Amino acid sequence: MHRKFIIIGGGAAGYFAAINAAEMHPDLEVIILEGSNGVLQKVKVSGGGRCNVSHACFTPNELVEFYPRGKKELLGPFHQFMTGDTMEWFENRGIPLKIEDDNRIFPQSNSSQTIIDCFLESAKAAGVKVKISTRVDAIEKSRDKFIVKTKSENFTADFLLVASGSNAKVWAMLDGLGHSIIKPVPSLFTFNIVDERLKDIPGTSVPKASVKVLNSKLAEQGPLLITHWGLSGPGILKLSAWGALEFHENDYQFEIEVNWLSKKFEIVLEHLKSVKKEQSKKQVILHSVFDEISKRLWEKLVIAAKIYSDSQWAQLNNKQLEDLANQLTKCTFKVNGKSTFKDEFVTAGGIDLKEINFKRFESKLHKNLFFAGEVLNIDAVTGGFNFQNAWTGGWIVANSISPLTPKGGI
Structure with missing residues (x-):
């Protein structure tokens, strides 16, 4: 038998x-x-x-x-x-x-x-x-x-x-x-974020960003994807897995800091200063000066740095350059909930x-x-x-x- x-x-x-x-x-x-x-x-x-x-x-x-x-x-x-x-x-x-x-x-x-x-x-x-x-x-x-x-x-x-x-x-x-x-x-989920910098640009991605949770040891690197509801992509999903229990305890309310370039603030600031010298007559908002950042995301970050849409590079002061470098390397967002993949x-x-x-x-x-x-x-x-x-x-x-x-x- x-x-x-x-x-x-x-x-x-x-x-x-x-x-x-x-x-x-x-x-x-x-x-x-x-x-x-x-x-x-x-x-x-x-x-x-x-x-x-x-x-x-x-x-x-x-x-x-x-x-x-x-x-x-x-x-x-x-x-x-x-x-x-x-x-x-x-x-x-x-x-x-x-x-x-x-x-x-x-x-x-x-x-x-x-x-x-x-x-x-x-x-x-x-x-x-x-x-x-x-x-x-x-x-x-x-x-x-x-x-x-x-x-x-x-x-x-x-x-x-x-x-x-x-x-x-x-x-x-x-x-x-x-x-x-x-x-x-839940262990794999995306972050729900309502923020003007992410509005109207779903589908925009960056190849290698760094994301860390403020007031926590949690941090990850990887591709990021902007969606209709916030942020997704491998970098976010990896972070959601490692922080699954912590995020659940906090009812999925926390803050993150995104470095879109995974580069140090000082390095990015120096690059922006050199662009100011080399492209002084060009409008800041028209062209991203980093290959990793799409034109749509670049426009959002430039506006967030309080740089006027018609500003030329030569017109930027040190404070504006620093603000733009901060948007590129220390961009903070409030996470308010999650979206899971049902399938x-x-x-x-x-x-x-x-x-x-x-x-x-x-x-x-x-x-x-x-x-x-x-x-x-x-x-x-x-x-x-x-x-x-x-x-x-x-x-x-x-x-x-x-x-x-x-x-x-x-």
Whole structure:
């Protein structure tokens, strides 16, 4: 009689674990229970629909630095399976990947559908059963097995993997099994800012800005994007991940300082003084004197520095030059709230990591109960790191569920 491996959650970690388990252990009956009527929805929308598979960081000690929660716990697992292994896994299945200039890894097709098709085809070939619209209502322990109850039928599992992501109902069921749940809060979000300097210029971006939270140690660098509601982009999203708990405690009311150029005030001021000499007859507002700053943003910052629209460089006094340098390097904004990505929603919070054996991603409270992905209190900055956590956890679970010698591995 086949033993059953039941996976709650049809996301990245669940599929990865299911495929590897089915390929490694042919004696297993592998079943994915997906609550919605679709599969791999987060994979579909990730990376702007291109699927940011991972990040080109190939040293475990460096890779863990991108995880605000889970850094210590993931070091060992990343020695077992990490970025290079992920790339090999997909490429062995005919999915070539590419590393972009910012080190994010995408399929060469630039389409998340390529990754979805790979999972669906691999799952089918390995004999994985996928049951959509099968929402779990209860999880019970019966001796050495688990009873997973749904409206349509009950499933008895020899091995149970919970890979349901940020799911309050499933967390409540796990709480009933004795696990501690760290209250989830949003981890990746943009900053809501109402400010004249950002008004009417959505879509404007800078390639490398520095952002720091005033009266805090939080600071990040990266591309910034001006949106209809404030500031976004990798620099802001990274900051939101590291400051998730602090921002939540402050009800998302705080101040930030933006250095649009990531250059020191003194260096920028000297450049402005040299421009004043070299372009004395030109109007200040007409042309940005920094390649990184678009004409639209430049106009806003010039006006904020109280420089008249018809002013020529020669007419600027030292105070105006200093004010403009301040707008470029010490631009302060009041943040009043956040905007989360509903489709790519990531949270800080979940199952307390102290209750997990990370050599197997197994519960310390219940043998053969496993967890992978965002159901755990692990989250990362943007850039493919959350997916890498999912792949690593799923692969280790697949290796841990059976004492039998695997058929093949990856």
